[in-house]
Amino acid sequence: MLEEFKRALQQKKLPSPFLLFGENTHLQQEILVLLESAFLTPDTKDFNFDSLDAESQELSELISIPRTLPLQGGHRLVVIKNVSSLNAFTQKTLIESWGDLPESTFLYLAWNEPVTREDAKKPIPTWAEKKGWIMRLWKPNAMDGKRFCQETARSSGKELTPEAADFLVEEVGSDYSLLRGEIEMLCLWAQGKSRIALEDVMEATGFQRAHSPYELFQKLRERKLSEALRVLPLVLEEMDPPMILFRMLHRTIREWLSARTNPGLATIPATQMWSLFHVSSKDTGAFVRDIQRFQEDELERCLHLIARYEEACKTGREEPAVALSQIVLAVCGRSGEALYAAG
Helix, strand or coil, rough: CCHHHHCCCCCCCCCCCEEEEEEHHHHHHHHHHHHHHHHCCCCCCCEEEEECCCCCCCCCHHHHHHHHCCCCCEEEEEECCHHHHCCCCHHHHHHHHHHHCCCCEEEEEECCCHHHHHCHHCCHHHHHHCCEEEEEEEEHHHHHHHHHHHHHHHCCEEEEHHHHHHHHHHCCCCCCCHHHHHHHHHHHHHCCCECCCCHHHHHHHCCHHHHHHHHHHHHHHCHHHHHHHHHHHHHHHCCCCCCCHHHHHHHHHHHHHHCCCCCCCHHHHHHHHHHHHHHCCHHHHHHHHHHHCCHHHHHHHHHHHHHHHHHHHHCCCCCCHHHHHHHHHHHHHCCHHHHHCCC
């Protein structure tokens, strides 16, 4: 996508207006640098460059400034950000007022919001696609993020394992600019390595195993009560807010229930275990054995218990640390049924 933009710019085949249709501040700035280099010089930038904010700028300025001819010849670059803040009537007014912009002016429009299919039907996106160039940035999902991580690592000569990519997306989110920063740091950290695995990511990002929620979940899965209670306060120190741990626990127990009821669990390839159950490939055998020790109704009771304690914490009837300790006891099978009945 960006490479195609660069080629068009180098070949002087990039039509105006250009609309960055979506939200990616890193890419937005990268494109601006490329446009400045193509259309401006240090001597002309002061008077042939304007950056406007559609959210706060007067309508008269949004109309007039793009129509202004460059001084001292050459080109003029006009950037308008937050175009998504304009209603349909204002967008249509601008298009009609701009008419045919001077060929010497390049208009760069930035949407600055995640886009939907309905947004594509609005006046400015429709006009930009017909008259100029539009770069669509549909909001990436987890699968997009994982693919982006692996492709970015590959471009630096590194293989990022699927487990490592899944972990990064779960911790950072699917924002490409944030993921790119993480991958760049990982590649620097992993100099001399051709392959970056889950354990490498956790070490490089300072996500220590003793402080990781996944370490806690492993102790729970193994029903090692004393070790789980030791790890719990360390995990809580890392969680902000601690309520996140309730949601992670609920999801984990739900994954265990899914695994427990899956007749083909033992045949699932180890490479898919992280994406399905957040289990590293080397722990697959132990995971399959551990899950068989749980009864389905036992896991279902734990899910109800987690939901009830989370609600109690939200309403101030319980402290998160106390509630989570009780959940640890229940999952480890010490007093789960008694706690459930008492609730």
